[in-house]
Amino acid sequence: MSNIPADLQYTRSHEWLRTMADGSIEVGISDHAQHALGDLVFIEVPEVGRELAAGEACAVVESVKAASDVYAPVAGTVVAVNAQLAGAPQLVNQDPYGAGWILRLRPNGDPGQLLSAADYATLATD
Amino acid sequence: MALRTPLYELHVALGARMVDFGGWDMPVAYGSQIEEHHAVRRAAGVFDVSHMCILDLRGARARPFLRYLLANDVQRLTLPGQALYSCMLNESGGVIDDLIVYFFEESCFRLVVNAGTRDKDLAWISSLAGAFDLHLHERRDLAMLAVQGPEARERLASLLPAEHRDAALALAAFVGAQFGDWFVARTGYTGEDGFEVMLPVSQAAELWRQLNELGVMSCGLGARDTLRLEAGMNLYGSDMDELTDPLESGLAWTVAFDPPERNFVGRDALEARRARGVERKLIGLLLTERAVMRSHQRVVVADVGEGEITSGSFSPTLSQSIALARVPAATGAAVQVDVRGRLLPARVVKPPFVRRGKTLIET
Numbered sequence: 001m002s003n004i005p006a007d008l009q010y011t012r013s014h015e016w017l018r019t020m021a022d023g024s025i026e027v028g029i030s031d032h033a034q035h036a037l038g039d040l041v042f043i044e045v046p047e048v049g050r051e052l053a054a055g056e057a058c059a060v061v062e063s064v065k066a067a068s069d070v071y072a073p074v075a076g077t078v079v080a081v082n083a084q085l086a087g088a089p090q091l092v093n094q095d096p097y098g099a100g101w102i103l104r105l106r107p108n109g110d111p112g113q114l115l116s117a118a119d120y121a122t123l124a125t126d
Numbered sequence: 127m128a129l130r131t132p133l134y135e136l137h138v139a140l141g142a143r144m145v146d147f148g149g150w151d152m153p154v155a156y157g158s159q160i161e162e163h164h165a166v167r168r169a170a171g172v173f174d175v176s177h178m179c180i181l182d183l184r185g186a187r188a189r190p191f192l193r194y195l196l197a198n199d200v201q202r203l204t205l206p207g208q209a210l211y212s213c214m215l216n217e218s219g220g221v222i223d224d225l226i227v228y229f230f231e232e233s234c235f236r237l238v239v240n241a242g243t244r245d246k247d248l249a250w251i252s253s254l255a256g257a258f259d260l261h262l263h264e265r266r267d268l269a270m271l272a273v274q275g276p277e278a279r280e281r282l283a284s285l286l287p288a289e290h291r292d293a294a295l296a297l298a299a300f301v302g303a304q305f306g307d308w309f310v311a312r313t314g315y316t317g318e319d320g321f322e323v324m325l326p327v328s329q330a331a332e333l334w335r336q337l338n339e340l341g342v343m344s345c346g347l348g349a350r351d352t353l354r355l356e357a358g359m360n361l362y363g364s365d366m367d368e369l370t371d372p373l374e375s376g377l378a379w380t381v382a383f384d385p386p387e388r389n390f391v392g393r394d395a396l397e398a399r400r401a402r403g404v405e406r407k408l409i410g411l412l413l414t415e416r417a418v419m420r421s422h423q424r425v426v427v428a429d430v431g432e433g434e435i436t437s438g439s440f441s442p443t444l445s446q447s448i449a450l451a452r453v454p455a456a457t458g459a460a461v462q463v464d465v466r467g468r469l470l471p472a473r474v475v476k477p478p479f480v481r482r483g484k485t486l487i488e489t
Contacts, residue, residue, distance in 0.1 A: 035143070038143075038154070038155060038159055038348060039155075039158050039159050039160045041160075041418065041440040041445075042416050042417065042418065042440075044416075060466075062417070062418050062440075063440075064159055064160065064348060064352060064418075064439060064440045064442070065159075065348065065439075066420075067418065067420070067466060090158075093158070
């Protein structure tokens with residue numbers, strides 16, 4: 001069974017979101033997603049300052065077997081990216097909700113289509 | 127329902143991620159596929175290859191039949207237990223399958239063919255065997271484990287009865303022998319030393335567990351694919367198929383044109399093509415950018431034309447992407463690959479990329 005923390009929100013495309021104390025939103029991919037992709041080898045992150053629309057492809061997670069886009073779960077501006085991932089992509093496999101975070105956004109209004117942990121659990125077991 | 131090998135329950139119990147592979151429910155990895163890959167390059171790993179099809183061919187005319195059926199020449203097999211890699215071609219020179227053939231005795235040879243091609247292989251072999259009065263017996267009573275890596279032979283040999291250990295360790299490359307119920311051969315598909323073991327289905331799970339206890343890591347098809355690609359070994363259905371011939375698949379070395387009087391299926395077509403000049407070739411590619419080449423991606427060769435990646439992956443040993451690609455014969459030292467919409471430069475290299483734990487190309 002994959003790990004789906006109850007305090008996070010999720011998307012149908014397997015990203016998770018965490019609202020930070022300063023109002024920014026941290027984004028990564030779910031445990032279910034990293035498990036399905038297998039060992040990650042390259043992570044391509046967006047430039048800080050880039051404006052993203054909700055649903056826009058903004059990062060690439062590439063495993064031994066496949067490349068997969070990561071989509072912005074909400075509209076906003078990229079305020080930080082996880083620089084650790086360039087040298088240690090396996091952090092996404094090892095700690096998808098912690099050290100394996102991918103980017104932080106400052107949201108600009110459009111909340112996108114988000115799922116609760118319970119709803120995502122239904123989707124991720126299909 | 128998907129087919130299952132005799133080790134299916136064991137794979138599930140070991141926590142493997144199971145995927146469909148040519149109709150078989152197979153383990154792709156037990157944990158990290160990259161760790162499994164490194165285990166085989168540095169120590170030892172065990173793979174379930176029981177989905178492959180073992181065929182025993184019996185009859186007084188087995189050898190003449192195989193000399194007609196296969197592009198490589200079983201006349202090269204003179205000592206019992208010797209193995210030979212060969213393509214099995216159609217009349218147009220296209221590859222129906224690639225296989226290993228073992229010589230047991232004049233009236234008995236063993237073929238190991240791919241799982242995904244089993245049905246058509248059996249139909250093809252049977253259709254040609256009629257005139258040779260042969261008996262073809264599929265050995266579903268046997269499981270097959272590949273134990274691979276620099277420590278693999280020692281580990282496996284330690285599980286044989288004491289009187290067989292020295293003989294097993296003395297087997298030369300590409301030779302096998304029967305030790306009690308087990309047929310043990312020094313063959314594999316990883317570029318490392320090791321054994322492939324064919325043994326009664328009922329003994330397979332026990333052997334696997336014993337190997338695990340000796341530190342041999344359970345390895346899935348994911349690691350098997352990156353290992354064989356680093357070793358520059360073709361995968362049937364990706365790097366060659368019925369629409370390509372061995373000459374344009376890096377497999378000319380497996381076609382025995384000598385002696386010229388030996389007639390084999392596909393010979394005329396291959397000779398005609400060889401005389402005309404082969405138009406395409408299979409090459410190795412190395413990418414320096416942080417991206418991964420994948421099969422079917424377009425290869426652009428400046429002033430020459432285009433080709434296609436046939437197998438591409440991340441190489442765990444090199445930490446960069448490697449690939450096999452079919453390109454125009456005039457392709458030189460550099461190409462570009464269309465990786466997700468970006469044309470990235472790639473260097474042409476001669477496979478294998480890695481063998482016996484050593485990187486063989488300049489990175």
